[in-house]
Amino acid sequence: MSIEVKETCTGCGVCVRACPFGAIEVAEGKARIGDACTLCTVCVRSCPFHAIVIERPSVPVERFADYRGVWVVAEQEGGTLKTVSFELLGEGGRLAEKLGEELAAVVAGSDVTELAKPLGTYGADKVYLIENELLERYTTDAYTDVLAAVITRYKPSVVLFGATINGRDLAPRVAARLRVGLTADCTGLEIDNEKRLVQIRPAFGGNIMASIISHNRPQMATVRPRVMKAPKPDETRNPKVEHVKINLDPITVRSKVLEKVRELTKPSEKIEEAEVIVSCGRGIGKQEELKQIYELAEALGAAVGGSRPIVDCGWLPHQQQVGQSGKTVSPRLYLAVGISGTIQHRIGMQSSDIIIAINKDPEAPIFNLANFGVVGDLFEIVPRLTEQLRIIKAKERP
Amino acid sequence: MKIIVCVKQVPEITEVKIDPVTHTLIREGVPSILNPFDEFAVEEALRIREKHGGEVTVLTMGPPQAKEALIKCLAMGADRAILLTDRAFAGADTWATAYTLSLAIKRLEYDMILCGKQAIDGDTAQVGPELAENLGIPQITFVKKVEVDEKARKVVAHRETEDGYEVIECRLPALLTAIKGLNEPRLPSLMGIMSASKKEIKTATAADLAAKVEELGLKGSFTEVVEVFAPEPRQKGTIVTETEPEAAAKRIVEFLQAQVII
Numbered sequence: 001m002s003i004e005v006k007e008t009c010t011g012c013g014v015c016v017r018a019c020p021f022g023a024i025e026v027a028e029g030k031a032r033i034g035d036a037c038t039l040c041t042v043c044v045r046s047c048p049f050h051a052i053v054i055e056r057p058s059v060p061v062e063r064f065a066d067y068r069g070v071w072v073v074a075e076q077e078g079g080t081l082k083t084v085s086f087e088l089l090g091e092g093g094r095l096a097e098k099l100g101e102e103l104a105a106v107v108a109g110s111d112v113t114e115l116a117k118p119l120g121t122y123g124a125d126k127v128y129l130i131e132n133e134l135l136e137r138y139t140t141d142a143y144t145d146v147l148a149a150v151i152t153r154y155k156p157s158v159v160l161f162g163a164t165i166n167g168r169d170l171a172p173r174v175a176a177r178l179r180v181g182l183t184a185d186c187t188g189l190e191i192d193n194e195k196r197l198v199q200i201r202p203a204f205g206g207n208i209m210a211s212i213i214s215h216n217r218p219q220m221a222t223v224r225p226r227v228m229k230a231p232k233p234d235e236t237r238n239p240k241v242e243h244v245k246i247n248l249d250p251i252t253v254r255s256k257v258l259e260k261v262r263e264l265t266k267p268s269e270k271i272e273e274a275e276v277i278v279s280c281g282r283g284i285g286k287q288e289e290l291k292q293i294y295e296l297a298e299a300l301g302a303a304v305g306g307s308r309p310i311v312d313c314g315w316l317p318h319q320q321q322v323g324q325s326g327k328t329v330s331p332r333l334y335l336a337v338g339i340s341g342t343i344q345h346r347i348g349m350q351s352s353d354i355i356i357a358i359n360k361d362p363e364a365p366i367f368n369l370a371n372f373g374v375v376g377d378l379f380e381i382v383p384r385l386t387e388q389l390r391i392i393k394a395k396e397r398p
Numbered sequence: 399m400k401i402i403v404c405v406k407q408v409p410e411i412t413e414v415k416i417d418p419v420t421h422t423l424i425r426e427g428v429p430s431i432l433n434p435f436d437e438f439a440v441e442e443a444l445r446i447r448e449k450h451g452g453e454v455t456v457l458t459m460g461p462p463q464a465k466e467a468l469i470k471c472l473a474m475g476a477d478r479a480i481l482l483t484d485r486a487f488a489g490a491d492t493w494a495t496a497y498t499l500s501l502a503i504k505r506l507e508y509d510m511i512l513c514g515k516q517a518i519d520g521d522t523a524q525v526g527p528e529l530a531e532n533l534g535i536p537q538i539t540f541v542k543k544v545e546v547d548e549k550a551r552k553v554v555a556h557r558e559t560e561d562g563y564e565v566i567e568c569r570l571p572a573l574l575t576a577i578k579g580l581n582e583p584r585l586p587s588l589m590g591i592m593s594a595s596k597k598e599i600k601t602a603t604a605a606d607l608a609a610k611v612e613e614l615g616l617k618g619s620f621t622e623v624v625e626v627f628a629p630e631p632r633q634k635g636t637i638v639t640e641t642e643p644e645a646a647a648k649r650i651v652e653f654l655q656a657q658v659i660i
Contacts, residue, residue: 254568324411
C-alpha cells in the first residue's frame, strides 16, 4: 500500500482540512503525508488537482493474521439503536467465540456515547464511538469516510452490517473503498475449519442457497434483519469504550438530507419490523374489503401486507408490498389471505417461521408453503376469525 | 444531460427450475429478460432527456446474447448502447462487475448514472454503490423520485426509507439506483423497435478497456461461491377443508394457540 503526492500539488491545503486523522501537513509548498494516514482516500477525493494517488492492493494472505476481531456496525437513528444491531451482536458473539477473538461494536453519530452501554449489555466486548456533528444524519459520504478509516486502522477480521436501507447503501461503498469482498443479505454465517467466515445467502429468489467466502480481509457481509436471534441483555456487562477521533470536512460530504418524511407511522404499516403479518391478495376483490384485513390484523396485533396486484391497484402503498418487486419479510407468522402464491410473492415471504393460508382454490400454490391452510371463502372465514380472536383477547384482560 | 444507464440481462426467475437430483438451476429453456428494476432506470433516463435534452447510453456486461437486453433499451428510446463482452469478464462477483463497468464509464462523458436497485437473479444491490465508489462520485440509492437541476449541477431525489422517504440533494455527476414506483416504464413502440435495429451497439473487450485480465471476472473477484445447495424444504403442512366458516376460523385459532402465537 502506498500514498504518493504528485508534482501537480500546489500546497493549497484542502487535503489538510479534509483528512479525518490530521495526517497531512503542508511543508515547502507541498502536501506531506504523515504516519497517522490510514489510506482512507478522503484526501484523494478532496484534492482539486488530482495530485494524491493511493495504490491499495488487497491484503496478502500472509498478513491475514494481522486482522483480528469481529465487528458489528451498529445502526442508530436519533440515538435509538436498530433491532438488527442486537441481532448482529448475538450472531457476532457466536462467531467471535469460534474464532477466539473479541466482539466489538462500532457506532457513528453526533451524540452516541449513551449507546455504548446497551451495545455492551448485548454482548460487545468493546465499543468504538465515532462522534461528529456531520454524522447526525446518515449520508453515504460521511459514514463511508469514517467507517473505512476505522476499519483500516483497527483491522478487524470480520465486519457485519445490517441489511437495512442504509446498511445496503453503506456496506458496498465501504467494501469498494477498502477493495474487499462483500456478501449481501446473508441469512446464515459460519466459521469453517480454516477459520474463514462462510457467508450463506439465498439467490435466484430463494430457489437456491449459496455459501460464499472472501479472499481478503476484512471479510464483510450484510445480514438480513430478523433472521438472527438477539441475545438476552446482561446488565452487568460493561464494554471497553474507545472514542475514535476523526475529523470530517463538510466539503467531502456531497449529498445532504433536506427532509425526512415519515409516511408509515402506525405499526400496522411497518411490515419489515412486524412479528406477525396479515397479507392479502387478489382474492379480496374490492378495496372496501381491505377493512376486514385491517380488523383481523388489529386483533392479532399484526402489520398488513399485500401482494403485487393489490399495490398496483393503489389499494396499499408500495412500502407494504411483499414479494420480488416489494419487500422480503420473515415474520414469526405470515397469514396469507386470498393470495394464490405466485413465485414472485413466495420470494418475499417464504422464510417466514409459520405460514397460514386461507384460499378458496385448493390448488393454490400457497398451500405448498403453508404450515396450516384452510380451503374456504375468506369473506366467510376472516370476520369470524377476527371475532374469535377478539373474544380470546377480551377474556385475557383482567 | 448525458446519462449512462447500467443494465443486466437476467433469467426470468419465475421459470427457473431446480434439478431435483443435483439441486442446481436448470437454465436451459429459461427465457432471458431485461432486469425489471433496470427498466425503471431506463425510463427515468428517457424522461430526464425529454425534459432537459441530452443523450442516453445503455451499458451492460455479459455474454454476446446480452445484446438482446440492450436492443430492448434502444427500442424504448435510448440513443446508443455498449456491450462489454469477453470470456475474461465471466464469473465476476459484484466487485469485479463494478470495476469492469467503471473502466468503460471512465472513457465516457456523463452527468448521471442510473442503475436498477438490484438484479433479480443475485438480489445484492451492491453493484451500484461499488461502481459509484470506483468512479469516485456520490450516490443516492433506492430512489422513487428524481428532479434534476441542470444549472446548479445537482439532483434532488426521494430515497425510500423503512418508514417513508428522505429528500436528498446531491452534486452531479452522481449515481442513482431506481426502485419500483419511480415511474411506469414505457413499452417499446413499433417505431422504437424498428429504429432500434438502426442504432449503434458498440462492443468492447478486456483489451479495449486496457484491463488487466487478473483484475477481471472470476480471477478479479474478491468473493467465491464455494457451495450451492437447495434451501431446506418447508415441512408439509396441514390443509383442511371446512364447509362451516365458524369451524374453519376455530381451527385457525387452535393452530395459533398450539404455536403459542396467541
